[in-house]
Amino acid sequence: MDLFLDTFFNWQIVQEAWPILWQGLKATLLLSALVVPLGLLGGIILAVLTTFPSPWVKWPLRVWVDTFRALPPLVLLVFIFAGLPFVGVDVGPWGAVAIGFFLNTGAYYGEILRAGIESVPRGQLEAARSTGLTRGQTMTYVVLPQAVRNVLPDLISNTLEVVKLTSIASVVALPELLFEARQAQSVTYNATPIMAAAVAYFILLWPVVRLLSRLENRQLAGRG
Amino acid sequence: MSTTTGRAPIVEARDIHKHFGHLHVLKGVDLRVVEKELVFLIGPSGSGKSTLLRCLNRLEEPSSGSVTVDGIDMLDPKTDINKARQRIGMVFQSFNLYPHMTALGNVMLALRKVLGLGRAEAEAKAQAALDRVHLADRADHYPLQLSGGQQQRVAIARAIALEPRVMLFDEPTSALDPELVGGVLAVMRELREDGMTMVVVSHEMGFAKAAADRVVFMADGMIVESGLPAEIFADPKHERTRAFISQIERH
Ligand SMILES: Nc1ncnc2c1ncn2[C@@H]1O[C@H](COP(=O)(O)OP(=O)(O)OP(=O)(O)O)[C@@H](O)[C@H]1O
Ligand SMILES: [Mg+2]
Numbered sequence: 001m002d003l004f005l006d007t008f009f010n011w012q013i014v015q016e017a018w019p020i021l022w023q024g025l026k027a028t029l030l031l032s033a034l035v036v037p038l039g040l041l042g043g044i045i046l047a048v049l050t051t052f053p054s055p056w057v058k059w060p061l062r063v064w065v066d067t068f069r070a071l072p073p074l075v076l077l078v079f080i081f082a083g084l085p086f087v088g089v090d091v092g093p094w095g096a097v098a099i100g101f102f103l104n105t106g107a108y109y110g111e112i113l114r115a116g117i118e119s120v121p122r123g124q125l126e127a128a129r130s131t132g133l134t135r136g137q138t139m140t141y142v143v144l145p146q147a148v149r150n151v152l153p154d155l156i157s158n159t160l161e162v163v164k165l166t167s168i169a170s171v172v173a174l175p176e177l178l179f180e181a182r183q184a185q186s187v188t189y190n191a192t193p194i195m196a197a198a199v200a201y202f203i204l205l206w207p208v209v210r211l212l213s214r215l216e217n218r219q220l221a222g223r224g
Numbered sequence: 225m226s227t228t229t230g231r232a233p234i235v236e237a238r239d240i241h242k243h244f245g246h247l248h249v250l251k252g253v254d255l256r257v258v259e260k261e262l263v264f265l266i267g268p269s270g271s272g273k274s275t276l277l278r279c280l281n282r283l284e285e286p287s288s289g290s291v292t293v294d295g296i297d298m299l300d301p302k303t304d305i306n307k308a309r310q311r312i313g314m315v316f317q318s319f320n321l322y323p324h325m326t327a328l329g330n331v332m333l334a335l336r337k338v339l340g341l342g343r344a345e346a347e348a349k350a351q352a353a354l355d356r357v358h359l360a361d362r363a364d365h366y367p368l369q370l371s372g373g374q375q376q377r378v379a380i381a382r383a384i385a386l387e388p389r390v391m392l393f394d395e396p397t398s399a400l401d402p403e404l405v406g407g408v409l410a411v412m413r414e415l416r417e418d419g420m421t422m423v424v425v426s427h428e429m430g431f432a433k434a435a436a437d438r439v440v441f442m443a444d445g446m447i448v449e450s451g452l453p454a455e456i457f458a459d460p461k462h463e464r465t466r467a468f469i470s471q472i473e474r475h
Pocket of ligand 2: 273274275394
């Protein structure tokens with residue numbers, strides 16, 4: 001039992017590893033603050049484009065979304081970081097993460113927001129247009145706010161996944177939380193840094209998880 | 225009719241055709257509405273009343289024909305359709321209020337974004353419009369906190385706040401509980417007394433008899449006949465009209 005505690009919950013080790021864990025935590029926060037807005041931006045662009053009825057927009061968009069949803073994000077990231085330099089495009093680790101998440105996460109957010117836009121009754125759009133609002137104004141002030149509200153739980157779930165997914169940034173040499181924890185583990189020959197990282201993730205995400213289940217309960221109640 | 229012939233036409237639709245795929249929904253409709261006139265549009269379900277109304281503000285694109293509203297050619301590609309629509313208020317059967325905005329917010333949106341008014345001025349205008357539909361005290365209520373009749377009156381306020389030249393009503397009371405119909409019709413009566421030009425699709429025959437200048441009967445995408453309410457209701461020329469009216473009055 002002592003050995004177990006020593007290996008997994010060693011306070012001494014937590015203190016030693018803390019500076020490097022803290023570096024990793026900061027990187028994870030920074031990555032999340034970068035990729036969540038980028039993904040949302042990509043998602044909004046895709047979702048708004050899908051409202052154009054033209055097949056010249058519709059089919060390329062379908063292919064785009066399907067491609068980036070089917071491609072494993074890790075593969076995508078490695079390709080952008082290590083593959084593109086061969087054709088003279090070197091975007092660096094942060095650039096690779098930004099582009100990769102914009103493409104991958106954007107496709108997921110895009111599908112969620114598309115469902116949200118489709119859930120807004122057509123009459124809303126017609127009422128807005130009948131008062132002289134342009135297509136863009138109608139989207140911005142009438143359709144999107146309702147669309148987002150209708151799919152808020154899905155947006156938050158996806159955001160949780162995205163934050164967890166930022167751990168793949170370590171493959172392009174961005175030392176985020178999990179990477180630093182594993183570094184510390186290999187230096188100390190002790191699993192405690194990993195446990196500490198798990199606790200940090202939990203503290204970071206638990207409020208969001210709580211919020212999510214409250215929203216889901218409210219939606220269930222609203223439907224009943 | 226003689227009282228209306230001298231006035232300027234506000235709406236002039238000529239030979240409107242509308243196809244939905246193979247469906248020929250409007251088959252050459254002419255409609256002329258002069259200033260301050262209230263035209264009441266009746267006809268069986270599917271006869272094309274809503275489609276005609278929606279062609280007037282181009283929510284629906286007519287397949288052919290011409291539509292002029294307040295001197296503006298609505299179908300001319302050079303016409304700024306958003307500007308033109310400011311002059312045409314529309315009220316829908318299902319209200320279509322924005323659920324995420326208060327009554328005041330609903331009325332203010334177009335004042336701010338379409339007319340470009342500042343906040344204070346837009347708010348004053350919106351409040352005045354709510355006052356005209358007797359809902360000044362409900363300005364900060366959300367649509368879900370209002371009865372159907374109140375929602376429809378907010379929708380009317382949203383349209384009249386832009387000071388349109390003509391108002392189109394598509395079955396404004398059909399979705400309401402019977403006891404709420406009166407309040408909406410009363411507001412429409414007041415609008416008419418203030419001189420608003422109106423085209424109303426509705427089954428409220430009592431309202432038509434009391435307030436309409438002219439009743440237009442449509443069937444199968446065509447106008448069958450049109451005349452004074454007394455003529456159409458008491459002494460229709462066409463068998464289709466007679467059958468429709470007696471069927472409605474049995475309800
Ligand atoms: N967007 C559309 N696509 C295909 N068909 C349509 C569309 N809108 C209307 N129609 C068809 O056009 C015909 C006329 O419809 P419209 O709604 O104008 O009739 P209406 O006279 O308003 O009927 P109601 O009294 O039921 O409201 C109907 O057969 C309807 O199914
Ligand atoms: Mg209709």
